[in-house]
Amino acid sequence: MLSAHGRGKHALLVADTGAGKTLAGFLPTLADFAQHGDCGPGASEGLHTLYVSPLKALAHDVQRNLVTPIDEIGLPIRVETRSGDTPSDRKARQRARPPHILLTTPESLSLLLSYPESVTLFADLKRIVIDEVHAFATGKRGDLLALALGRLQALAPQAQRAGLSATVADPEAYRGWLAPWGDIDSVELVEGEAGADPDLSILLPEEERIPWSGHAATWAIPQLYREIREHRTTLIFTNTRFLAEYIFQWLWDVNEDALPIGIHHGSLSKEARRKVEGAMARGDLRALVCTASLDLGVDWGDIDLVVQMGAPKGSSRLLQRIGRANHRLDSPSKALLVPGNRFEFLEAMAAAEAVAEGQRDGEDFRPGGLDVLAQHVMGRACAGPFREEVMLREVRSVLPYAWVDEEVFERVLDFVATGGYALRSYDRFRRIVREKNGTWRLTHPENAARHRLNAGIIVDADMIEVRFRNGRSLGKVEESFAAGLSPGNTFRFAGMDLEVEALRDLELIVRASRTAAAIPSYTGLRLPLTTHLADRVRTLLNDRAGWARFPEDVREWLEVQDWRSHLPAPGRLLVESFPHRDLAYTTYYTFEGWNANQSLGMLVTRRMDDRGLGPLGFVANDYALAVWGLKPVDDPAALLSPDILSHEFVDWVQQSHLLRRAFREVAVISGLVERQQPGKRKSGKQVTFSTDLIYDVLRKYEPDHLLIEAAWADARARMTDVARVGDVLDRAASEVDHVRLERISPLAVPVLSIIGRENLPAGAADDELLEEAESLASIAMRTETLPGESE
Incomplete structure (x- = not known):
């Protein structure tokens, strides 16, 4: 990695878990500071290295692990994180006086680029490190990051890119994604040496048979608890948030030794997640039940066993998860697969064999989404006026949007400027305007604030806050789940039995229940079988x-x-x-x-x-x-017969709510419908009502609207x-x-x-x-x- 950096090359590093990828990604940065005294007296205070991670937890973990070598080398480098959890005053200070190394996510980077000061903030940027690149490059978050890389290329052409991953199935495709202007020769492939083979086994019932059906694998709880007792720290992965809560409860019920066992998933509050992450980093927990929220790159040295409850759904995902145990190249990662049924046993066998043979899987790249491009165009306008032909060059410099021609880009600009033909008479859809000299600018400065409040790629299920009466937040649950609850109903969440007191506005007010709770009826996302x-x-x-x-x-x-x-x-x-x-x-x-x-x-x-x-x-x-x-x-x-996709498929999607649901997401991502206003957030019902009205108008008067096209692409690729x-x-x-x-x-x-x-x-x-x-x-x-x- 140092050699590629010295030759001015971008790099894609593919190496086993525990090989030191993250440090290798940062090593050229540390070398720059050590060799050239970049942080000595009178040195520039500018941003040197940008680190992009798919997970907030990973960014915070990297910060902890990066500060140690920096301190031991004696380099006065400031390292900070920036995500949705970062306080607004710190975000403002980072724009005015950035750290030397900034750890962030694709969404936060995109927002940072929407400020006018981004031109000076990134002017001296030397390095961009993209960790776990396989986890998001092929999706819409990857589209957003690619567009951000195109913008950074224009602001800081000297910046070198480094992509890091343990589970890239097709390195050549990722080299193309990482390369500016598709110049694959500018990206050097660096491959790490093979690590110790994982110690991977499948847990089987001691006396019973493997179940015919079901996914929770609760038959294994007594055996799993014995494994927890026999190991220092056990990380237990589940495929949904519901199963995390469910398995946690089963473990707690058999926890006769009162072992410290925690739970971690994306619906928990920031405070709850940070508390658990800190406890794991200190080695205070014996077991942690989690979801994909801890899939990637988290380095907790005390973990000596990883358990996958249910089917792994893919060899790369399994490899990523088992790599959390014994996070060293020379130590085998120990993992147990716990199948919930007989098909899952076969799937566990297939995944274990794929891992043993070094076979990886993953999603293919596809053309970038037009809704994401619309959001990027709006963010670019927030940073300052732009010339159409200049921005099109930036957009076309990245692989997902190399296909965009002048006609397509004009459609995107027209959508951001007017909402499209059927909506152009409404002032609220007029966000940018073209001057007589051909420069595009915001129609009103307020549009920038509205954009930053609503920008983002992840469109969650409708969620509402779960709180105690004293204001303490426990996290969020789906609005549809909460709407079915009445005062006195009980449910389990955040590892506690809760009783509903009231549902008001966007808050579910609860108290601790004195009786055992009913099981919560939300399941989270389904992981696809590769x-x-x-x-x-x-x-x-x-x-x-x-x-x-x-x-x-x-x-x-x-x-x-x-x-x-x-x-x-x-x-x-x-x-x-x-x-x-x-x-x-x-x-x-x-x-x-x-x-x-x-x-x-x-x-x-x-x-x-x-x-x-x-x-x-x-x-x-x-x-x-x-x-x-x-x-x-x-x-x-x-x-x-194949014509089922040209006849029945089209009729089904148009008559069902699939296209409406897809339209809702692309309308939110593109900025056509805003979820949030200053001091107020729309409920899921309000957003749905707004998008349904617009959808009906467009289907009737402008069926070839940009967002109808984007919704169809989503319906085909992701929803069906x-x-x-x-x-x-x-x-x-x-x-x-x-x-x-x-x-x-x-x-x-x-x-x-x-x-x-x-x-x-x-x-x-x-x-x-x-x-x-x-x-x-x-x-x-x-x-x-x-x-x-x-x-």
Whole structure:
């Protein structure tokens, strides 16, 4: 990294967890100060290095770990963080007198660039370090950061970029993303030496069988508690905020030794998160239950065991998480995978093998979002007037927006200036204006303050504050969840049993409950099963010789499936049809993730309805889609013809709330609809009402509006995962293995057991799921032949 810096090269560093990536990213900075005395008497007080992290927690952790070598070397370098949690007075001081090293997030950097003083603030910037670049480069946060890098390139062309990651699957793609003007040769790939192989194992029940269904894996709590007692510090990852709360409660119930066990997730208050992070840094906790909020780069040396509750959903994500244990290159990271059901056992096996083979997965890059570009244009106007052709050059200098031509950019400018053709008569949408000399400027200085209040990429679910009567904040919950609560209701949050006193404005007032609480019914985001891991699971299913490694109950499950039906083969689509409870069922084993399967279910049932098959419903998990109706499906391939994406898909998205929901997000990101005004924040209902009104106007009078286009892009890519639906259709066009059965198959038990329970929170319905799954399994696993059923 020092060598690349000395040759004036940008760099992409790919190295194992614990290899010292962060320090390697900062080493050229420390060398500059040490060699040239940049911070000696009379030296410049300007900003030297900008560090960008996807997580606030990571920035604060890096600050703690960076200050130690700086102090030991004896360099008087000031290091500060800047995020949404930073007090406003410190933010103002940082703009006037910046630290030498500033640690921030993409959103905070974008806001910093919206101030007029950004021109002088970044003029002498020497280095930009982007940590965990894989975590956000391919999404909208990556779009925003790329645009910020384009602006920084114009302000400080001398600044060198360094991207850091342990889990980049395609380094060449990331070199292109990191390079100004796509000059990939300007970015040197630096690869670290391989670290110790992780000590990775799968936890299995000691006496019981692996459950057929469910995700919480509460069967493992007694064994997990023993592991906590036997290790110094255990970090327990869950895939949702709900499961973090749920598993924390189960652990606390068996915590007979009163061990200090904490919880950390994004809905908790800043104070609660900081308190837990500090306790972990000091080594005060024996275990911490968390979500993706601590996925990346956090370096707590006392962690000697990482546990993944439920399926990891991807090899790169798993590698990132297990790297939190024994955070050293020469020490193996010890980790336990705890599958919640049998498919999750196969997924855990596939992920463990991928990690052992050094295989990574990740999302592909896609064109930058126009809503993000609109936000960036507005931020640029807040910093001062700009020339259209100059800004277009900046925009085109970054990979996600290299495709933007003059026509597209003019549409974006027109949207920011007027709101578009259908909205141009409303003054509140007029934010920028073009002068006669061709320069663009703000229509009113107040627009800058409004932009900074509302800018950002992350559009959370509607959240409201949970507080005690004395004002102490516990964090936030979804507005839809809080709206269903009445005074006297109880729920569990932040590790406490709470009773509702009142719901007023944007606050849920609570007190400690004297009785055990009901389970909260929010689940957070679903993590998608990666395509790479799905392919590996299919391979495991077909490796019959390898089944000897599996527990007896899993091996029996697959053997009976193989005897009575088929197994899903790579490159082929297995479809099973069978009667069950007087209805006709069809199960499609897609392995394309919940989102794609949910979308496919909507499309298939519409097509079944058109063909008079009487569909009654469907249910999906990551691996399969089950549809039931009055009449059997004789030709599933006909239901999966490619034209379903040009006919039924368009009709479904337009008639559902998907496009409205996508429009709501792009309207907020682009700045068309403001969530916040000075001293007041709109409720989710108010924002939804505003966006729905605008959406209806645009659909009627300007259907090709910029934001309708952006909403369609989101609906296709993120909300429906249409590309993976397309993969299912491709396999269907190639070869469908359609098996007609007289009863439910063993492979169908996990998905059918969640019928009627799919909208309940994971964990809360596990007892019901297990009972239903065992009932179905007793039918599916019987080896005797039924009348009319072939041998």
